[in-house]
Amino acid sequence: MSPTGESEHRRLARNVNELLQELRVAQAGVQILFGFLLSITFTDRYATASALVRGTHLATVLCAAAAVALLTAPAAWHRVLFRRGRREDVVAAGNTFMLAGLGFLAVAMTGTVLLISEVIVGGGIAVVIGGLTLVLFGTLWFAMPLLIRNTSSKLGNDITDV
Numbered sequence: 752m753s754p755t756g757e758s759e760h761r762r763l764a765r766n767v768n769e770l771l772q773e774l775r776v777a778q779a780g781v782q783i784l785f786g787f788l789l790s791i792t793f794t795d796r797y798a799t800a801s802a803l804v805r806g807t808h809l810a811t812v813l814c815a816a817a818a819v820a821l822l823t824a825p826a827a828w829h830r831v832l833f834r835r836g837r838r839e840d841v842v843a844a845g846n847t848f849m850l851a852g853l854g855f856l857a858v859a860m861t862g863t864v865l866l867i868s869e870v871i872v873g874g875g876i877a878v879v880i881g882g883l884t885l886v887l888f889g890t891l892w893f894a895m896p897l898l899i900r901n902t903s904s905k906l907g908n909d910i911t912d913v
Contacts, residue, residue, distance in 0.1 A: 763838035763839055763842065766842045767829060767838050767841055767842055767845075770825055770842060770845045770846065771825065771826060774845070774849060777818075777822050777849070777856065778819075778823060780856070781818045781819050781822055781852075781859070782819060784815055784859060784860070784863060785812070785815040785816065787863075788808070788811060788812045788815055788859075788863065791808060796870075804866065804869055807862055807866055808866055810862060811858075811859050811862030811865075811866065812859075814855045814856075814859040814862060815855070815856070815859040817855040818852045818853075818855035818856040820852075821849070821852030822848070822849065822852035822853075822856070824844075824845075824852075825841065825844065825849065828840070828844055828845065829845075853892055854893075857885065857889065858885070860884065860888060861884045861885040861888065862881070864880060864881055865878070865884070868880040868881060
């Protein structure tokens with residue numbers, strides 16, 4: 752039994768369900784972004800795009816594809832390992848996949864904003880906008896939660912997620 756009185760089996764089942772729910776939120780967005788990025792290549796404007804824009808686009812598509820792979824992997828793991836007593840493995844791997852997937856999604860979103868900024872305003876301003884986008888995602892998705900996690904641990908207020 753956990754400190755909350757929950758059995759190990761129930762805790763793992765809840766953790767898997769929470770993980771899959773969180774993934775549903777990220778998966779929809781990254782799949783829409785991926786489709787948008789793929790469609791860009793079929794526009795007239797793309798045919799005349801600079802090598803820098805094409806390279807940025809390719810890197811962005813690859814990051815979005817990596818995000819899709821990482822954010823859908825836990826569902827595949829869950830299905831393959833279903834009823835095999837491997838929920839702990841699904842939760843552990845799923846957590847790693849999700850964090851890595853969110854990292855790739857942040858870079859893909861940054862690349863998308865950079866591409867759009869390049870078309871609208873171009874040059875150094877586009878790079879600044881892209882950089883600010885990366886800082887925004889990095890701060891909200893990673894830096895702030897890590898700061899809060901480390902601060903609570905140091906203050907002795909660490910609540911174990913069971």
